[in-house]
Amino acid sequence: MSSRVRKDKNPHRKTWAVLFVIVSLFCIIFFAAKGRFQAPANSKAVSLVLSPFQQTAAWIGGQLDYVTSTIWDIATAHEQNKLLRNEVEQLRIQNLEASEAMAENERLRTMLGYRQMTTQFDLVAARVIGRESATWSRMIVINRGQKDGVDVDMVVVTADGLVGHIVEAGWNTSKVQLILDPRSSVGTIVQRAESRVAGIVQGDMNNPTMPQMVNIAKNADVVEGDVIVTSGFGGIYPKGIVVGRVSSIENDAGGLLKIGLLETAVDFQKLEDVMVITASREAPPEPIKPPVQTPGTETDPAAQAAEAKAAAAGENQR
Template sequence: MKNNRKNKIKPKYILAVLSILCLAGIGFSLFKGASVPTAGTIINSLMAPMQEGINSFGDFTASIARRKHKTAELQSQNEVLNDEVEKLQAKLTSMENNLSDYEDLLKLLELSEKYPSYEMTGARIIGKDAGNWYDTFTINKGSSDGIEKDMNVVADNGLVGIVTQVNANSSVVRSIIDDTSNVSGMISKNRDICIVNGNLTLMDSGMLNVELITKDSTVVKGDEVVTSYISNKYLPGLLIGYISEVTEDDSELTLSAKLTPAVDFQHLSNVLVIKQLKADMEDSGNSSGVSESGTVPSDTSSSETETQTSSTADSGEGEE
């Protein structure tokens, strides 16, 4: 009984609630002509900023995703373009090399036409000693191609050197700039004999030594020097280079000079090997030899100076 009394709602509370509801109804009826926002409108008003923020965030993340996709696509295209550029660069390099080889071959052809009395064969340089200069190098022709020791080698516009070693499919060439090289030369205009000595140190300035020129020689700067007819191993008439300067020796009996080689010994790639030995010319009785224009005069009488010069040159010429 006591519990029932405690849980029972008092009538005054019920009356108060009903009164509030009545007042609410009266208020609603008074203002029912006015625009009263509905619950949906209120919710929409509250959700609109949130929806706008969500949409903005979605657009932002979507733009990031698009940019990443575009970046990846551009990177992929860039890689493809880089590959194409590398391939084109390789082709261009190959074409440039082929063009350079073609120009070299044209020069060699012109050179072979310059010495029509000599049989020649082309060869490519396949190896060289360390350093900037082609003082000693290997070519891709050997005994199987008819190459023999002491055959002369030319390129560009003149004499390169001499074959010192022959293998089946390759040969070693020592150029005239090598420190051990001595070539019996001759001033073209007056046939004065001289010795052209290899000198790698001097070659850094683009010149070689010329020694034992007769004191009364009329040699001057710009004179052409060719291989002489009294050399034991070098064929006559091959262009060596041009006189750069002339000096008087201390002995006052001879002159010395500096010579600029006709060949660029820093940029060789292809050469011509003359398949004729000086010894074969001497055996056939043609010891006078030939010059650039055709023949050296047959007057082979040597003066004392010429004999001494030839001996000096041939002591080191062509030896390994």
């Protein structure tokens, strides 16, 4: 009983299904036979009947094409974006490597120029590979040691000026005490010819970046802006290496001496490459030129030779 009621609820379902099948078959036959025969009388009627189906099919086909092309474009754009990101990352790495290589090349060129100018020094190039973090200690570690001819008390410099000296020399690494260390002591002198005041440069625990030039007499000729170089006193540091420039002058606690605060020639925050002086020779003195003398004087060797030659010729004539 229930199944019969259920069938009675949809009496037109079979009718609509049959009509749909008939229309579908008609469409298939029409499209298959289109162009093989002419039906001028019924062409308008057929077109009118099939027009909604054609429009629907065309719309569905267009939408499918649009969706397909959109999905393809999205997939292609995603892949291209991925490739472009990888390329940008590679170019960024190459740019960083090129910049680092240029900076290193510039440093090495500067070091080579310094080596060519300071012929009185035998130099070994080294790279900073470590720093001590203690606040009271100013130490660096370099990648050169005894196998490279580096030993204790050898001086470390850059093209800008004095860095410090070796305090520990291992087989392939060494530890350098900077002039910023409070335990460091460097004999120095004012480079200005009118002054030539001597003093000692040592690190300041209260001002880690600016060492002090101490033991300066209160009336000594030292002013702001004076260039301070090594004096050669003490037997470690050769003479004439730039230490820094006087930034300011202060009186010491007793009031009898002055203290000069120095702005170092070397930028220790950017210290990467250094040179170790493995041997030092005084620059050869310029040849002494004899003074210009009046011909015929006893101190003129040429005049003496000419006079002796003339005397010998006169005796032969006699």
